[in-house]
Amino acid sequence: MSPGDIIENVTYNELVRSSKECRPILHRARKAILDTQTNMFSQYTFCNPLTHPRLPTAYLLAVGGWTNGHTTNEIEAYDIRANCWFSVAENDEVPRAYLGTAIFNGSLYCIGGFDGAEYFNTVDKFDLGTNTWQEVAPMHTRRCYVSVTVLDEFIYALGGFDGEDRLKTAERYQPSTNQWTLIESMNEKRSDASCTTFHGRVYICGGFSGDECLRTAEYYNPQTDQWTMIASMSSRRSAIGVITYANHIFAIGGFSGTSRLHTVEVYNPCTGTWHNMPSMLMPRSNFGIAVIDNRLFVVGGYQGFTTTSEVECFDVETNEWSAICDMEISRSALSCCLVYKPGL
Template sequence: MHNLMHQPVYRLNWMISGQFCDAVIKVEDVEFEIHKVILCKCSPYFLALFQRWSSSNKKVFVIPGMSPDIMRLIIDFAYTSSVSVTEENVQELLMAADQLNVMDVVQTCCDFLGEQLRADNCISIFQLTDIVLSAELQHRAYRYMADHFEEVAYHDEFLQLPLQQLIDILERDDLNVRNESVAFEAVLRWIDHVPGERKAHVAVLLSKVRLALMSMDYMRLKVLPNELMKTNTESATMVWDALKSISHIRTSNSSVAQLRNPLARPRLPNAILLAIGGWSGGHRTNGIEAYDVRANYWINVTNNCEWPRAYHGTAVLNGSLYCIGGFDRAEHFNSVHRFDLSTRFWHEAASMCHRRCYVSVTVLDECIYALGGFDGRTRLSTAERYRPEANQWSLIAPMQEQRSDASSTTLHNRVVSTHETAYDPENNSWHEVSPMLTPRSNFGIEVLDDRLFFVVGGFNGFTTSFKVECYDATTDEWTEACDMDMFRSALSCCVVSRLPNMAEYVVSRDALPFLNEDANSDKQS
């Protein structure tokens, strides 16, 4: 009998037949005949209700605080081990399951809500976790809110945020705003929703906005003329302090100047650019550097367990960085190594079917594709696909042409080649983009922040380079970005987004002022 009690089909037959019922659960005016032993199996609440909180001869148990429909779902779950969760019933069902300590239903509801996160509901789901304790759902809801803040700030739920929750969100380094004006305008919208009550909080909220990261033009045209800034003395002082900081950053020619001022502290990036391997100082290297676009700073994250390689391809898939193929001036590789970005350990993956350097690598539908390349004797038209769940490469249809050393990326639905041309698929046409500031070959190229693409390192005709340039598609202009620590060419670049341990791959915000001082002293010495 004990084993049969664990089988949902057996319990379901009991429920349908109504045999051997020994208690009644009453919710409002609806009564449910139940078997105590079955409800006790799904929740310690019922065990306590039937054994410790009532006499042995009691038959009817009244459950307050929920509807009969929700109680029916929970009783059905006790008998069938399954429950139907919908957008309409999930919140009420979660509250009831939490009240009755039916933790399997609580987990099912939390999983459902985690999959339903949107810009218009993530705040209410986050607030729900203050009532129903779920660290996992709370983290997922906060991450969605922080990652999609620009959208979230335009929905009604944002306007209902309590003051302290808004302060907590704004002061986080991991709040994802491409421009700090997004945070400033969100504060104004929140205040304007109930101005008489909320304008008194403008100074404390403004102190959480990184004002000194805004442009001088935006500060003069949008911030200074705002009535709240002009009528609140504390806010006006902060604005003028921010303007002084912006001016100092410009004149000192340092993007991390004055970072002791919290108004100029860069937030954590949503994505980082990794530069991997290549040739440096006449030798292949295993060096890995990560570029923090918000702080305009490179950090060395090299793991010395990796084999040095150059002319290789890279791809990021499911939290791992794959280094594919390559060449060391003696051997052409078909080997593949996987770097776990969470644990920062290297693992060997299945080798490709063909040796390939100068290989083009991309990811599509949870698979990695290696296209063309050079095997030491000929340029290749072959292509192959890697399935990580099987750890296996398989050949796919060959390309129409042999090709190697092909580098390109996509930006704003256009394909951008390394020859300073861009293809627009809507018009089926190519057009030139502005030339780079420095001629180079064998460089890395990647898109970051959805509007900028970076060219990294390379060979300038005389030597390998550590120079980095950034192209802004909206202005068709190139600007210099922070130099790498390492001179290198024949490297590979890739972008990694939304790492749970992103702080390990960016410069410490608390260390930035001291790093800046070291850099300045090095330049002066």
């Protein structure tokens, strides 16, 4: 309920107006709603019993990207309960597109990317409790079109483009020591790929080698510091979305070298095979991807002629895609991640 609804439907209600007990409750409720709208991720919001959310247990964040011919630093959040997007906070950070993001220990990390002129090796950390930004240790290499994921106590940054070459190098960041360490390089150069984790391994699929869009995929074993090739996808996919969902690895959309894709294929690590799944409602590349409330969401992206604000989700139980609320701004080259709310 919005403050406007409270004013119209509650404040002037005769029963409420005549009750001394109701007035302080109404005042606290209005203050709580206003505080929630102005500072969505404050500690007050999480701890106040009036604003402490029951469901969902997480928000989906859409960070950065390319919109209206320029990069953006806009961060939007999706509330699955209300099926709506809202702007989290304005910030003075350098706008980034083709970045990677990760949530670790209550902070959002924005990694690498491109501002239209410069390719970044820098990493910015946003504390979701205090709403403050801090620059942390930079990567060893500038990485635009970078693939980022979290496994155990590390944030991994794989491949990308440094402004001159497509990269096969990879590194990982340990927040507790604020240090990046190079790991074994991948078998192939990959920019515009996408990665995920499954059973203690990091999987990366597709991308662009500098010569062609890739259908290959491989995984990293941190115990042995080795990369191993797996079965190739049926389609070449650059600017792809890859995520673990329903005990499988989903490879979604992307660019084949000739067209944007709406097709989906899924890898079963137990059998080492790929199979097709229902296609998205629309083709898209360079989109955000996340799993929340046991549904797989794809966010924004590029359709081949324009960026989009459209969002859709896949439910493995119904085996269907459905459209949901659009973002407030149209963007591609964004990155998505989940914020799990403390205390839930």
